[in-house]
Amino acid sequence: MIIDASEIKAGTSIPCDLCIIGAGAAGITIAREFDGIGLNVWLLESGGYELEQPTQDLYKGTSTGRRYFPLDKTRLRYLGGTTNHWAGLCRPMDAIDFESRAWIPNSGWPFNRDHLVPWYMRAQPILDLGEYIYNAEHWIDENQRLLPFKTGTFRTEVYQASTPLRFGTAYREQLRKSRNITVCLHANLTHLQVDKPSAQLKSLRIQTLDGNQFSISPQTCTLACGSIENARLLLSSKDIHPDGLGNESGNVGRYFMDHPVLSRNGSLMTTSGRIPEIYYDPYYFRQRRPLYFTVLLDEVSQRQQQVANYSALFFPALLSKGVKSYRRISRKLSRDQVITGWWQHISNILGDLDSVSSKFYYDHLTNKPAPLQLDFYNQWEQVPDPDNRVTLDRARDSLGIQRVNIRWQLGEIDRRTILTAHRMMALEVGRTDLGRVRLGISENDPLPDTVRGDNHQMGTTRMHENPALGVVDANCCLHTVHNLYMAGASVFPTGGSTNPTLTVVALALRLADHIKEKLA
Amino acid sequence: MSLITRRTFLMSVLAASAVSPPVHSSFSPVDMPRYFPDDMFALIKEIIGPVESIIKIGQTISETRPKLAVSLWSVEFVCQVFDTHSPPEPDRVHRLKNRYRKRITSDFEDGRTTLINGWMLSTTEVELCLAMTGKLRKLAQIPL
Numbered sequence: 001m002i003i004d005a006s007e008i009k010a011g012t013s014i015p016c017d018l019c020i021i022g023a024g025a026a027g028i029t030i031a032r033e034f035d036g037i038g039l040n041v042w043l044l045e046s047g048g049y050e051l052e053q054p055t056q057d058l059y060k061g062t063s064t065g066r067r068y069f070p071l072d073k074t075r076l077r078y079l080g081g082t083t084n085h086w087a088g089l090c091r092p093m094d095a096i097d098f099e100s101r102a103w104i105p106n107s108g109w110p111f112n113r114d115h116l117v118p119w120y121m122r123a124q125p126i127l128d129l130g131e132y133i134y135n136a137e138h139w140i141d142e143n144q145r146l147l148p149f150k151t152g153t154f155r156t157e158v159y160q161a162s163t164p165l166r167f168g169t170a171y172r173e174q175l176r177k178s179r180n181i182t183v184c185l186h187a188n189l190t191h192l193q194v195d196k197p198s199a200q201l202k203s204l205r206i207q208t209l210d211g212n213q214f215s216i217s218p219q220t221c222t223l224a225c226g227s228i229e230n231a232r233l234l235l236s237s238k239d240i241h242p243d244g245l246g247n248e249s250g251n252v253g254r255y256f257m258d259h260p261v262l263s264r265n266g267s268l269m270t271t272s273g274r275i276p277e278i279y280y281d282p283y284y285f286r287q288r289r290p291l292y293f294t295v296l297l298d299e300v301s302q303r304q305q306q307v308a309n310y311s312a313l314f315f316p317a318l319l320s321k322g323v324k325s326y327r328r329i330s331r332k333l334s335r336d337q338v339i340t341g342w343w344q345h346i347s348n349i350l351g352d353l354d355s356v357s358s359k360f361y362y363d364h365l366t367n368k369p370a371p372l373q374l375d376f377y378n379q380w381e382q383v384p385d386p387d388n389r390v391t392l393d394r395a396r397d398s399l400g401i402q403r404v405n406i407r408w409q410l411g412e413i414d415r416r417t418i419l420t421a422h423r424m425m426a427l428e429v430g431r432t433d434l435g436r437v438r439l440g441i442s443e444n445d446p447l448p449d450t451v452r453g454d455n456h457q458m459g460t461t462r463m464h465e466n467p468a469l470g471v472v473d474a475n476c477c478l479h480t481v482h483n484l485y486m487a488g489a490s491v492f493p494t495g496g497s498t499n500p501t502l503t504v505v506a507l508a509l510r511l512a513d514h515i516k517e518k519l520a
Numbered sequence: 521m522s523l524i525t526r527r528t529f530l531m532s533v534l535a536a537s538a539v540s541p542p543v544h545s546s547f548s549p550v551d552m553p554r555y556f557p558d559d560m561f562a563l564i565k566e567i568i569g570p571v572e573s574i575i576k577i578g579q580t581i582s583e584t585r586p587k588l589a590v591s592l593w594s595v596e597f598v599c600q601v602f603d604t605h606s607p608p609e610p611d612r613v614h615r616l617k618n619r620y621r622k623r624i625t626s627d628f629e630d631g632r633t634t635l636i637n638g639w640m641l642s643t644t645e646v647e648l649c650l651a652m653t654g655k656l657r658k659l660a661q662i663p664l
């Protein structure tokens with residue numbers, strides 16, 4: 001059933017077995033696991049079916065440190081959450097990402113990747129993905145080949161691309177028809193009230209933007225509001241501890257991470273035919289699924305070089321203005337089509353004769369392979385740093401909740417990771433004579449200002465067996481509140497170099513299993 | 521047609537490197553044919569790559585890294601390429617090409633590389649480009 005929070009009588013207190021806050025990828029995944037089970041489940045969502053500006057504005061905040069995305073643009077606050085504009089690229093994290101690595105401070109998950117595999121496999125169809133196989137060899141046919149990197153340097157894997165699935169649209173009908181799940185739209189959680197002696201969450205204060213207020217008293221509750229909002233809600237609930245709920249160790253909001261990205265930084269100069277096209281073909285499909293071949297820094301190298309995880313996609317270099325005009329004119333002429341903007345094209349070509357004549361030469365005057373420049377799209381693992389954090393700001397949103405500030409900075413290992421990866425790539429490409437590589441950053445320079453995040457907010461309520469070092473335990477339950485769970489990438493102790501949503505959904509399924517067991 | 525012996529080449533390269541002249545910035549590949557026997561171009565191209573590119577790279581190297589030295593190996597290598605006194609062996613180009621490639625591969629394997637404008641090149645390539653740019657051009661101007 002789907003209802004609107006305005007339909008609920010002000011001041012009501014609603015009991016339920018499980019209350020999930022936030023109907024994004026994580027929240028909807030957990031809710032669906034309870035469909036048809038004899039439990040009374042509520043799924044509360046701040047937004048409606050579409051983006052509404054006053055609700056989206058609740059996400060506004062500030063950032064310090066490196067330039068970060070505006071906080072109300074990098075997330076979406078309505079049914080389906082941020083999957084309403086995600087890109088859909090999925091890959092599981094690597095085995096090494098779960099390890100405690102001596103050279104990566106604060107690394108280590110409470111379990112290894114093998115433990116998560118059954119849930120990764122279950123997550124695949126939920127995200128509309130194919131088989132749980134990411135090894136690139138599986139996805140190529142016999143006349144294709146992978147880059148011949150020396151074992152232990154780099155390896156190739158694929159990203160499977162989801163449609164990209166919009167959770168709100170894809171699962172709305174199932175949620176609407178469900179007899180035991182109540183989806184409540186326009187319902188904002190603004191406060192969590194805990195009974196201190198029993199260390200149990202007692203009730204949730206729910207507010208709407210038009211002034212309605214009621215409460216929910218769940219047996220068990222899961223916050224699934226994304227990494228920034230999960231931390232914000234805990235930090236804002238100060239009844240028990242002045243620093244926020246679950247924040248006895250001071251870890252709530254800390255270890256905020258994203259994947260640092262440098263787009264078109266570093267490039268590989270080669271000639272056509274030497275680098276298999278699958279590495280830069282954006283339309284490579286297998287079993288009707290788009291696949292992206294990504295080159296990963298192997299774990300052997302990560303250990304040897306003491307750097308974090310790194311991955312690269314290759315994009316053909318952007319064409320110059322002149323070559324673009326030349327191509328457009330040639331295409332139109334060959335199809336007998338009318339050419340518009342003649343003079344602009346001619347002036348582009350005349351201003352860029354070197355590149356145009358080289359293009360012409362390789363197109364028409366020789367059989368030799370044409371030069372090909374591939375640029376790197378670098379995405380790598382950020383070392384968890386307690387000083388990167390979500391804190392509460394003085395400003396308040398229209399519901400009276402303090403807004404957030406994000407501090408996002410990168411450190412020396414983050415710098416060394418991309419530098420090392422480029423250097424190793426250059427050595428491997430040279431050794432195998434695939435071409436030559438231009439490094440994107442130089443030895444002694446700081447990371448450029450163009451490094452940005454990848455809209456993958458992680459950390460802030462990290463998982464650790466030791467309450468002094470984390471916010472939630474291995475089951476994603478708050479160390480200090482025994483019926484309050486966290487879902488989403490906020491529990492990631494480290495984030496690897498791959499996009500997070502497949503892992504978010506796998507962890508959500510794992511959490512649903514755990515809660516089912518507990519409530520049974 | 522000028523003939524270049526291995527000895528004169530070696531001597532002039534060493535002499536030229538002692539003076540260490542800056543490479544001509546207005547150097548254009550069209551100057552080249554005056555100095556070399558016709559088949560030399562084919563030879564260089566076969567072994568290393570287009571002469572124009574080598575010269576461009578060589579120029580950039582000497583502008584950005586003026587202190588880079590040319591080792592005897594590359595001088596010797598270039599001498600072999602240009603030693604037109606030796607009787608032409610049918611597989612000479614092939615042999616040299618293999619030697620050159622092997623050496624480059626081992627450069628990358630052993631980390632003997634140099635960064636030029638961010639591009640990672642093998643030290644052998646860098647030396648050859650240097651030897652073939654300023655030095656060779658000087659050489660060609662020496663009357664034999």
Ligand SMILES: Cc1cc2nc3c(=O)[nH]c(=O)nc-3n(C[C@H](O)[C@H](O)[C@H](O)COP(=O)(O)OP(=O)(O)OC[C@H]3O[C@@H](n4cnc5c(N)ncnc54)[C@H](O)[C@@H]3O)c2cc1C
Nearest residue numbers: 022024025026046077081082087088089189455488499501
């Ligand atoms: C442009 C872009 C591209 C991306 N591309 C990829 C990609 O290719 N691959 C990938 O793996 N990931 C990608 N991501 C990241 C991906 O979108 C997130 O990992 C994923 O959506 C996280 O799911 P979630 O459920 O944890 O959070 P969200 O999807 O953000 O859902 C949180 C939900 O909680 C609700 N909520 C928040 N606060 C409250 C409150 N107080 N009360 C009630 N409800 C609340 C929100 O309205 C929202 O619906 C991308 C993100 C962006 C922005």
